Amino acid sequence: MGPMDDQRQRSGWAADGPAGRIATPFDSSITGNNQVLPARLVRIQHLACLPLWETQLRSEKKSNHTIRSYMSTARRFSATIIPGEEEVDIEEISITEMHDRCNPNNGRLDLFIQAIANLRPATINARIAAVSHLFRYIGHRIPDWVHRPTASRPLPRTLTREEVMRVRRAAQDSENPLAHPIITLLLDTGMRVSELCALETGTIDLADCSARVYGGKGDKDRTVLFTERSVDAMEAWFGTRRLLIQRKNPPNDDVDAVFLTNRVARISTRYVQKMMDVIADEALIPRTRLTPHTLRHNFATGLLERGVDLVSIQRLLGHSNIQTTRIYLDISDQTLREIYHRAQSASLEE
Structure with a gap:
């Protein structure tokens, strides 16, 4: 190989010979672009x-x-x-x-x-x-x-303590019987809205204050825990649910669904967001600030302000990577102030 061949290799073109001609691109063994079907x-x-x-x-x-x-x-x-x-x-x-x-x-x-x-x-x-x-x-x-491109990860958007109280009141006073149990579960369990919609009666154990989520994000299963408030809300809902089923049997696919609409069909994520828009109006909160995921963020920051360790929060949220959970440590100054004052108020009430 002479000086001209060295120059051709440096310029990215093949040398003369069986493998190529002058001004012929290198083959895949050199460029790394495999052209052979696996x-x-x-x-x-x-x-x-x-x-x-x-x-x-x-x-x-x-x-x-x-x-x-x-x-x-x-x-x-x-x-x-x-x-x-x-x-x-x-x-x-x-x-x-x-x-x-x-x-x-x-x-x-x-x-x-x-x-x-x-x-x-x-x-x-x-x-x-x-x-x-x-x-x-x-x-x-x-x-x-x-x-x-480098994407800056947005900080979690949460509601203030006063806003959460207004949301709870609006849900409890709502004419929609689903509003109270759904808002309560989202705030008290941190479930994703898709997991909430997929809940079935056989996965809930009110005596154990828990529910089993199957096929969550990434097709992973986990246990979510209920507060006494959640249990009370669910017991009240199950009574309403029985009356709904007595009036009209749900389709076979929805017969075991926990949450059913007035048409006796399984709720959808779109249904939940529309319901939350109504709740937001009643609670005097902009609709864009009240979403199922916002309540999930409130659940996580609430645990953090009570001193729960990050690994436990990760498991309760169902995060596969703890780096996803760590974003709750990077909260804004304003949120930090709100959390501080809420924690102080809670300690005084105790």
């Missing part, structure tokens, strides 16, 4: 890719929300058209065709990254994560030039 996919390369990838996501215990987000991003990426291409049916793209579309050297990834460049950093990172997973599944990898 052996595990060779025999099924003619099948539609997206349904198989969705099955892979489910096998990895991704949450339903994550799967929907990943699938939506994958469809957007696959539908990105590069010059000279025609539109295709994304759902019918085979594994072989998807492997070609995911080639990081064909320009499709560049166009996709440009299309999402003006979104929030957290959204960009989420979409890059989805595409990265698809690339790995299909036998490619995201190049190093793809920049992942």
